[in-house]
Amino acid sequence: MRIPCPCCGLRDRREFTYYGASxxxxxxxxxxxxxxxxxxxxxxxNPAGVTRDLWYHDPCQSWxxxxxxxxxxxxxxxxxxxxxxx
Amino acid sequence: xxDLIATPAVTGLPLAIGRVTLTAFDPGPVTAIAxxxxxxxxxxxxxxAPGEVIEExxxxxxxxxxxxxxxxxxxxxxxTGLAAVTDQSDGWVWVTLAGRDxxxxxxxxxxxxxxxxxxxxxxxxxxxxxxxxxxxxxxxxDAFQIAxxxxxxxxxxxxxxAAMQAVAARAAL
Numbered sequence: 001m002r003i004p005c006p007c008c009g010l011r012d013r014r015e016f017t018y019y020g021a022s023x024x025x026x027x028x029x030x031x032x033x034x035x036x037x038x039x040x041x042x043x044x045x046n047p048a049g050v051t052r053d054l055w056y057h058d059p060c061q062s063w064x065x066x067x068x069x070x071x072x073x074x075x076x077x078x079x080x081x082x083x084x085x086x
Numbered sequence: 087x088x089d090l091i092a093t094p095a096v097t098g099l100p101l102a103i104g105r106v107t108l109t110a111f112d113p114g115p116v117t118a119i120a121x122x123x124x125x126x127x128x129x130x131x132x133x134x135a136p137g138e139v140i141e142e143x144x145x146x147x148x149x150x151x152x153x154x155x156x157x158x159x160x161x162x163x164x165x166t167g168l169a170a171v172t173d174q175s176d177g178w179v180w181v182t183l184a185g186r187d188x189x190x191x192x193x194x195x196x197x198x199x200x201x202x203x204x205x206x207x208x209x210x211x212x213x214x215x216x217x218x219x220x221x222x223x224x225x226x227x228d229a230f231q232i233a234x235x236x237x238x239x240x241x242x243x244x245x246x247x248a249a250m251q252a253v254a255a256r257a258a259l
Contacts, residue, residue: 007136007152008136008137008211008212009204010199011197011198011213012197012198014197014214015197015213015214058214058219059151059211059212059213059214059219059220060136060151060152060212061151061152061154062152
């Protein structure tokens with residue numbers, strides 16, 4: 001599996017660290033209530049197909065949001081988290 | 087100020103195994119330059135694009151990660167208010183891997199595409215060497231400068247020498 005780093009180009013999976021679903025970026029407001037926080041912390045989808053997750057490119061120190069297909073292992077797109085949050 | 091005695095981070099070099107040599111490399115003072123978000127450094131220096139190495143005489147500005155460059159071979163300019171500037175001279179260990187099989191040795195340890203078309207002469211790349219995070223600079227078709235954290239100097243030389251032995255053993259079959 002290879003992931004295109006927006007900074008470094010196409011790189012081997014060994015250079016990356018997986019974090020989890022990219023919904024982790026959507027942090028609820030402090031007063032959003034127990035249900036919202038419970039969902040944010042603990043509940044994740046487990047799709048067979050297209051998913052978005054967070055990967056860290058260790059060598060260049062970039063957090064990436066990677067859109068990929070868990071069935072075909074195809075990597076569809078990547079973008080830096082700094083842009084995704086801007 | 088006390089005149090401190092510099093001690094090398096690595097021992098046992100130079101090594102020559104098969105058609106590859108591994109030698110210690112002294113880049114001189116190394117300064118990390120990390121621009122503050124949104125700041126333009128162009129009035130003071132040209133910041134390298136990913137993979138770029140800017141050479142001006144003895145001075146080199148090496149791209150060393152996202153929004154990070156290493157300045158070697160000269161003092162850092164005044165970047166007050168523009169960038170975080172830190173002395174990294176004793177934080178990193180540098181070696182040079184060179185020789186006809188240098189690429190073959192590196193390919194055993196590093197997942198980077200080492201073909202000259204993907205990693206051209208005179209450019210830098212951040213990658214991993216086994217489990218070490220390394221900065222690579224290609225200085226010739228078959229020569230690489232490799233920088234790793236100084237605390238990992240022993241591991242760096244051990245991994246490289248093991249791969250050199252393996253490549254030499256295969257060539258001798």
